[in-house]
Amino acid sequence: MRIVSIKIVWFCFFFNSLSGTSQTVQDTLVMNFKEYLGYVKKYHPVAKQANLVLNNAEANLLKSRGGFDPKLEVDYSQKEFKETEYYDILNATFKIPTWFGIELKGKFEQNEGVYLNPERTVPDDGLYSAGISVPVAQGLLINDRMATLKKAKAFEGQSQADRDLLINDILFEASLAYFNWLKAYQERMLFSDFVDNAFQRFQGVKRSAEAGDKAIIDTVEAKIAYQNRNLSLVQADLDLTKARLELSNYLWLGNNIPVELRASVIPDVALENYIDQALQINGRLLSDFDQENHPKLRSLGFKIEGLEIDKRLKANKLLPYIGLEYNFLTETPDVTDSFNTANYKAGLTFNFPLFLRKERGDLRLAKNKLQDVEYERLSTALQLKNKVLAVYAEVESLQDQNDLITNIVQDYVALLNAETRKFSFGESSVFLINSREKSLIDARLKNIQVQIKWLEAKAKLFKTLAINPTDL
Structure with missing residues (x-):
């Protein structure tokens, strides 16, 4: 397996598609999470729409300056x-x-x-x-x-904060799609491994039964286990295909060209080793959280500034x-x-x-609008503070859960290995091996689920802190 850049992935996709050949890529291609986010931020239409918000604000500021021409x-x-x-x-x-x-x-x-x-x-x-x-x-x-010029300057600052929030949202949604793809891929690989194990066991039990060393009924039980694993694998293949297509919604090239991932492209299973660095949340302690600099509060702050200008004008x-x-x-x-x-x-x-009835009415409305946004900012600040605390707690809890389930998986592996060894000596049964294997599969699935939840919690932290990665 070798890691190549997403550019090569897309080049291979388009080359094979446009040439009309049925050639398949022999090497498995790994799509790096950080590079994936970089392309989402640069080429996704929603990210481009977010930049239009700022462009509109700059155009509005230019228009307001025209009043002094x-x-x-x-x-x-x-x-x-x-x-x-x-x-x-x-x-x-x-x-x-x-x-x-x-x-x-x-x-x-x-x-x-x-x-x-x-x-x-x-x-x-x-x-x-x-x-x-x-x-x-x-x-x-x-x-x-x-007043028009001052409000235009405030609106430009508000638009900058709103753009950061929009880009942060699309990167968060794209991250969840990647994690779902990773989950589907890991589950597919899990069932693929156990299908191979079940098939080898079925063949071994079948040969032993034909030689008279095992009861014929053991072959039926081994076959049922093999078929159940196959059924789970077929479902995992479907889930992986759906997750890959969902991920493709976030993949675009220049000139607004959508990209559909090939089946030969896989997610990076080592993502948990650099997720903090990719989302730029490494080293961000709860005590260092600067709430006043959050884009949502900055946006409301600029909105309040504009309403204060309007109130002064009405007065x-x-x-x-x-x-x-x-x-x-x-x-x-x-x-x-x-x-x-x-x-x-x-x-x-x-x-x-x-x-002065019109003027006094306009001033009262301006004061009410200003007070309404001030209340909104107070409420948003408290909600944001509590949400950040909750997400930090969720990340720590899922980290502990991840460590626990990893140890549980190791213990189930030890039990299955011991049971397999006893079975080779004729001291166990297919039923017990299948039971141990099912427990291990459930534990592995739980391990994958907790790992994905932990990654999603990291993405929630990224979204809650409203980080806008600058080096993607």
Whole structure:
């Protein structure tokens, strides 16, 4: 048996499939668990979907930054009727939004016409202006643009944590599929060994009965045992096929190409020797668990941050809107040569709802949403803490159970060997050997079951701690 990389496994699969030959791989191929997880993380569609969550957050952040982009506006209108130019109006404005709601403006106007509105009258070469608009109450410390950008940054952090959780979930599910495949393979190999033993025993008893050394009824009992082992082997073959197909759900290549494992590919039976290293849970003590850095709590923390921003914005809406605007006017674009404070355009805007029912309702809803998520975070933190404690206890308990059942299996092996030796001396019977063998099979099956439960507990620890392996 030799271990090869999963790339060679898939290459052999595709080569044989595309060539249409019936060639089989002579050497057994072992699919390493860690490498398997690496391909799941890189190529599985759900893992790619998880990355889209972060991509969407980055796009949303880029979109929110657009609220602070400078803008150029041009408004041009003209009217001519019966060879008379009623008006020809050109307004070009350049605006620069800033963080605290302050907006810088530069403007150029050039208007003419017989029926031009007198207030639009400007010098023949046009009129330049440069000014600023400032909200002095509502919209100064926080406004829609500022809140949108801050919430987008919080959403990006939340999306990063959510992506880690999604990838962690798919790796956990893929791990369970691998463990189930390993369990089915070990059970199949177990029954295969005992089928061979039962067949050899049946042949030996049959020869002894034909020679008159054994009773004919012993051959019937040996044959029944052989048939029962064969029946278990057929079922184990079916279980292995189903487990292999289930595992194939997590195997993909680039360009979204699904892969189906060949029967010649087997799991790594030495997985328990490096499971901690593969899942990166080695050396992670319960005392070192940093609950506040858990992706689930980080996600809720960023969500709370976004809701707090929204609450501040809603509270700011209770203030009256007072907007001040000042524009310096000049006939030439060179401000240093033509600065005259006597030429200006200024304005004041005031807006304040008398009852503020809409604003007070929005603020109350914002506070309720914030409090709801804060309660959720408290509950999640306690559940997470208790779940981590439970999983650590489960891992330790299953480790002890694994050691115990391993010793029990060794004792059953010793009993079966002793009974087989007595049978060779004619001091035992086929019934007793079958009984000892059945007890050993049950113990071996229990051993496999406990081992798989222990591996699953390791995967639960990986999932509960929300580890996102970086070197897969």
